[in-house]
Amino acid sequence: MPDAAAYLATRFHRLRHPDGTERRFEIFNSFGQPEKVAAAQRLRAQHSAAAMINELTLAGFVITHRDDVPAVDPIDQPGHKIAPLICAHCGRHIGAIKVNPDMTVPLTSVAQQALAQLPTTCDEHKALSNA
Numbered sequence: 001m002p003d004a005a006a007y008l009a010t011r012f013h014r015l016r017h018p019d020g021t022e023r024r025f026e027i028f029n030s031f032g033q034p035e036k037v038a039a040a041q042r043l044r045a046q047h048s049a050a051a052m053i054n055e056l057t058l059a060g061f062v063i064t065h066r067d068d069v070p071a072v073d074p075i076d077q078p079g080h081k082i083a084p085l086i087c088a089h090c091g092r093h094i095g096a097i098k099v100n101p102d103m104t105v106p107l108t109s110v111a112q113q114a115l116a117q118l119p120t121t122c123d124e125h126k127a128l129s130n131a
């Protein structure tokens with residue numbers, strides 16, 4: 001299971017934009033820097049990437065790698081359903097999960113981690129609904 005944040009941290013110096021150009025964050029460029037400075041920049045990149053992934057996760061995005069997705073996606077199977085996940089306290093929508101026709105929900109390790117990262121307080125749920 002590739003680590004999205006760790007990968008992103010290695011790409012800040014050369015991000016590939018969908019238009020074919022590159023975006024570079026020079027603050028993370030450690031080329032030619034003394035090792036102590038380069039190590040601090042790598043650490044800053046790792047923390048920044050982890051914060052970005054966390055922010056996306058808190059906003060409801062699920063970051064996965066294609067290697068962790070089943071070969072046949074349940075959404076392609078006839079009769080599948082998407083079950084909304086609702087907070088039992090405030091009633092706000094906090095996510096969704098694919099349910100197979102036989103009412104099973106196979107969870108990859110990435111999906112299990114994503115569920116564990118769902119916001120757990122109603123203040124966070126309110127922030128999600130206002131996003």
Ligand SMILES: [Zn+2]
Binds near residue numbers: 088
């Ligand atoms: Zn709630």
